[in-house]
Amino acid sequence: MITGIEARDIRFPTSRHSHGSDAMNPDPDYSCAYATLHMRGGDPDGNGLTFTIGRGNDLCVSAIEGLGLHLIGRELDEFEEDLGLASRLLLNDSQYRWLGPEKGVVHLAAAALINAVWDALAKRAGKPLWKYVSDMPPERIVSAIDFRHISDYLPKAEALDRLTQQAGGRAERTAALIRDGYPAYTTSAGWIGYTDEEIVRRLRAAHAEGWRHFKIKVGGDLEGDLRRCKLFRDTLGPDVRLSVDANQVWDVDDAVQAIRAMAPYDIYWVEEPTSPDDILGHKAIAEQVSPVLLATGEHAHNRVMFKQFLQAGAIGFCQIDACRLAGVNEVLAVMMMADKAGVPVCPHAGGVGLCEYVQHLSMIDFVCISGTMTDRVIEHAAHLHQHFVNPIETRNGRYIAPSAPGYSVDLFPQSIADHEFPHGKVWAEEMAG
Amino acid sequence: MITGIEARDIRFPTSRHSHGSDAMNPDPDYSCAYATLHMRGGDPDGNGLTFTIGRGNDLCVSAIEGLGLHLIGRELDEFEEDLGLASRLLLNDSQYRWLGPEKGVVHLAAAALINAVWDALAKRAGKPLWKYVSDMPPERIVSAIDFRHISDYLPKAEALDRLTQQAGGRAERTAALIRDGYPAYTTSAGWIGYTDEEIVRRLRAAHAEGWRHFKIKVGGDLEGDLRRCKLFRDTLGPDVRLSVDANQVWDVDDAVQAIRAMAPYDIYWVEEPTSPDDILGHKAIAEQVSPVLLATGEHAHNRVMFKQFLQAGAIGFCQIDACRLAGVNEVLAVMMMADKAGVPVCPHAGGVGLCEYVQHLSMIDFVCISGTMTDRVIEHAAHLHQHFVNPIETRNGRYIAPSAPGYSVDLFPQSIADHEFPHGKVWAEEMAG
Numbered sequence: 001m002i003t004g005i006e007a008r009d010i011r012f013p014t015s016r017h018s019h020g021s022d023a024m025n026p027d028p029d030y031s032c033a034y035a036t037l038h039m040r041g042g043d044p045d046g047n048g049l050t051f052t053i054g055r056g057n058d059l060c061v062s063a064i065e066g067l068g069l070h071l072i073g074r075e076l077d078e079f080e081e082d083l084g085l086a087s088r089l090l091l092n093d094s095q096y097r098w099l100g101p102e103k104g105v106v107h108l109a110a111a112a113l114i115n116a117v118w119d120a121l122a123k124r125a126g127k128p129l130w131k132y133v134s135d136m137p138p139e140r141i142v143s144a145i146d147f148r149h150i151s152d153y154l155p156k157a158e159a160l161d162r163l164t165q166q167a168g169g170r171a172e173r174t175a176a177l178i179r180d181g182y183p184a185y186t187t188s189a190g191w192i193g194y195t196d197e198e199i200v201r202r203l204r205a206a207h208a209e210g211w212r213h214f215k216i217k218v219g220g221d222l223e224g225d226l227r228r229c230k231l232f233r234d235t236l237g238p239d240v241r242l243s244v245d246a247n248q249v250w251d252v253d254d255a256v257q258a259i260r261a262m263a264p265y266d267i268y269w270v271e272e273p274t275s276p277d278d279i280l281g282h283k284a285i286a287e288q289v290s291p292v293l294l295a296t297g298e299h300a301h302n303r304v305m306f307k308q309f310l311q312a313g314a315i316g317f318c319q320i321d322a323c324r325l326a327g328v329n330e331v332l333a334v335m336m337m338a339d340k341a342g343v344p345v346c347p348h349a350g351g352v353g354l355c356e357y358v359q360h361l362s363m364i365d366f367v368c369i370s371g372t373m374t375d376r377v378i379e380h381a382a383h384l385h386q387h388f389v390n391p392i393e394t395r396n397g398r399y400i401a402p403s404a405p406g407y408s409v410d411l412f413p414q415s416i417a418d419h420e421f422p423h424g425k426v427w428a429e430e431m432a433g
Numbered sequence: 434m435i436t437g438i439e440a441r442d443i444r445f446p447t448s449r450h451s452h453g454s455d456a457m458n459p460d461p462d463y464s465c466a467y468a469t470l471h472m473r474g475g476d477p478d479g480n481g482l483t484f485t486i487g488r489g490n491d492l493c494v495s496a497i498e499g500l501g502l503h504l505i506g507r508e509l510d511e512f513e514e515d516l517g518l519a520s521r522l523l524l525n526d527s528q529y530r531w532l533g534p535e536k537g538v539v540h541l542a543a544a545a546l547i548n549a550v551w552d553a554l555a556k557r558a559g560k561p562l563w564k565y566v567s568d569m570p571p572e573r574i575v576s577a578i579d580f581r582h583i584s585d586y587l588p589k590a591e592a593l594d595r596l597t598q599q600a601g602g603r604a605e606r607t608a609a610l611i612r613d614g615y616p617a618y619t620t621s622a623g624w625i626g627y628t629d630e631e632i633v634r635r636l637r638a639a640h641a642e643g644w645r646h647f648k649i650k651v652g653g654d655l656e657g658d659l660r661r662c663k664l665f666r667d668t669l670g671p672d673v674r675l676s677v678d679a680n681q682v683w684d685v686d687d688a689v690q691a692i693r694a695m696a697p698y699d700i701y702w703v704e705e706p707t708s709p710d711d712i713l714g715h716k717a718i719a720e721q722v723s724p725v726l727l728a729t730g731e732h733a734h735n736r737v738m739f740k741q742f743l744q745a746g747a748i749g750f751c752q753i754d755a756c757r758l759a760g761v762n763e764v765l766a767v768m769m770m771a772d773k774a775g776v777p778v779c780p781h782a783g784g785v786g787l788c789e790y791v792q793h794l795s796m797i798d799f800v801c802i803s804g805t806m807t808d809r810v811i812e813h814a815a816h817l818h819q820h821f822v823n824p825i826e827t828r829n830g831r832y833i834a835p836s837a838p839g840y841s842v843d844l845f846p847q848s849i850a851d852h853e854f855p856h857g858k859v860w861a862e863e864m865a866g
Contacts, residue, residue, distance in 0.1 A: 094459065103710075105538040150684075284585070
């Protein structure tokens with residue numbers, strides 16, 4: 001039984017070294033509101049987190065504490081029997097819902113809690129989350145999805161048909177996944193606060209490690225963006241993939257102009273070219289810069305937004321986020337819609353804990369839903385993994401399938417203690433200057 | 434100079450009597466996070482609020498306290514000289530922005546603070562907010578608007594042209610407004626938790642007071658919805674306007690079916706037929722139920738969402754909210770886009786303080802922007818006005834133009850003290866049962 005919810009305000013002072021910096025976010029302190037479901041009666045505790053970049057992380061902590069009351073007193077068996085229960089309990093509190101609805105702080109907090117429930121379920125089953133889900137019959141996976149407000153695009157019966165159709169190949173794909181891992185790209189070379197020299201050094205090092213798909217930040221002045229694209233091609237040549245990320249800074253017409261100017265550098269995708277709410281704006285940009293494809297999703301706050309990006313044909317890549325969406329349940333809905341649209345799922349993972357989370361999601365997509373890794377990559381950012389009990393493993397530019405039970409975001413107790421804001425050791429030192 | 438920000442958690446136990454109840458929100462406790470900017474040096478304090486329906490109001494209070502630090506130490510003159518300053522300071526804190534962006538708790542909190550700055554400015558000028566804005570030259574009004582992410586639909590130069598074109602008639606329209614007031618409709622008769630007898634009694638009473646446009650809540654079972662529509666027409670006949678509000682509960686196909694069934698009752702608008710994020714869904718519904726028109730906006734979280742609803746021709750009425758949008762600045766952007774689209778602005782005001790707020794906005798729309806009251810109405814809900822120092826006044830179904838300086842949301846100190854959550858007298862009694 002869930003007897004208590006603990007929520008911690010964990011922050012890492014990443015802004016010291018411009019890790020994670022981009023055109024919209026010059027000085028992020030990668031942070032998370034870290035939720036633990038304490039259990040009584042022999043079931044394992046569950047951990048979940050929601051990612052933020054510093055100030056306001058405390059709001060997510062408070063929201064976890066408030067929303068979490070809905071879980072207290074529930075048995076883990078109830079969540080096992082009804083995979084949609086946690087999601088319904090947390091998203092349908094009408095008073096909290098008003099503050100979104102299904103977006104912002106409350107949705108982020110719900111994600112941490114919902115993911116903590118999935119973590120406990122997978123741990124109890126002794127399986128990593130991707131395997132826990134991949135071992136479920138199609139009916140059970142569908143039972144986790146809330147089809148409200150998406151049934152016009154993806155009716156429940158159609159989702160079930162698709163999962164059933166793909167179920168036959170699961171064993172073979174699971175074997176391939178364990179053998180080969182899952183393709184990835186790296187963001188760690190191209191943060192906007194890095195100097196050109198730093199970028200070149202990091203690109204070369206990453207290439208030597210086996211990376212063949214890179215992302216760099218753009219959206220500063222256009223001349224600088226083009227210089228960085230040229231720097232990239234001059235350093236690594238034409239045979240590697242380059243994606244760029246503008247982090248929302250352009251208006252529609254600016255985006256079209258900038259993307260056309262960058263196109264000669266052979267851009268794999270352009271990420272967040274404008275407001276993440278602007279479905280019609282993305283569509284207008286996409287039509288004018290074709291065949292360059294757009295990617296978005298790290299700020300697409302729920303399944304209804306993704307539904308429209310996919311309906312409109314506005315994006316070429318679907319960038320789910322493990323905790324911007326309301327946890328595993330809503331991610332499943334979005335991955336199934338992306339599959340229907342034929343749009344590859346390439347998760348967002350620049351942050352803390354996001355790589356650990358999303359590897360499971362891409363693997364579920366491969367084994368259960370899309371059945372393919374073609375054109376699909378998981379983002380990789382090389383920061384802060386040392387704080388996790390079961391950190392990601394990558395080799396030759398691919399994620400190794402995780403094998404530890406759960407959803408992989410358990411933080412070491414010492415990392416929690418040191419980075420708790422504002423009184424942990426790291427912050428006490430930071431504030432002392 | 435702003436020397437301090439005070440944020441209070443004020444809640445009214447409206448769920449006791451089903452005031453405000455609808456298909457999505459069965460038991461709202463109308464609440465507000467109430468922000469006061471304390472001034473030194475002779476300038477008046479400014480008050481602003483953001484509206485919620487209970488749980489989670491504390492999150493908005495915390496966000497006001499955190500974001501508010503950006504205003505401390507600033508002179509009111511700075512905000513007078515640069516009408517976009519408060520908005521930029523509060524919406525461009527990139528760490529807080531991550532939690533939206535521009536949506537949810539952080540955006541609601543920013544609204545309270547931005548509106549408090551406008552309140553102080555109008556009070557210092559000795560004018561009600563609508564008059565304070567209506568006395569500005571077009572260049573100054575435009576300077577308050579952030580055109581980022583909307584310039585593809587409404588370029589700044591076009592906004593300036595439109596305001597300039599309308600400036601000539603301002604004096605005449607101001608006189609008409611003061612003489613005749615502004616048309617309104619009432620929601621107070623049709624909350625979903627009321628019995629049929631209660632609805633009939635309230636409809637008759639409101640009609641006797643001069644109301645000729647009513648809204649009732651639907652979105653329960655369709656049979657019940659149709660019974661209530663029939664009850665309405667049986668009670669008041671064909672010569673009054675009936676709008677209905679489904680509060681987001683339908684999926685696209687359900688909405689089409691329900692609206693077609695209600696259409697014979699001559700529905701003026703159908704409000705929130707589905708998810709407030711679903712621009713394409715609204716468009717699909719609108720195309721299938723024409724000539725019935727849709728209305729939405731109380732949960733449309735920023736100018737980018739409204740831009741798309743208008744671009745897509747998805748809504749027939751634009752329901753701005755004074756604090757869901759980031760205060761006066763963002764409302765101005767939306768009202769100008771609605772004007773361009775030829776879509777009437779009919780503000781959302783079911784809540785506490787929202788009637789007090791939005792009367793000013795509709796009046797600015799009339800005097801400065803659209804220049805007309807045709808097809809435009811302000812919502813009226815008859816609750817909680819007794820707590821405001823300068824409550825709305827209505828007569829014969831019209832709002833009287835407010836004359837007191839400011840933005841009209843000053844609460845009486847006693848009301849604050851009694852309703853502060855959780856220790857105010859009213860809540861202490863509520864909890865004692």
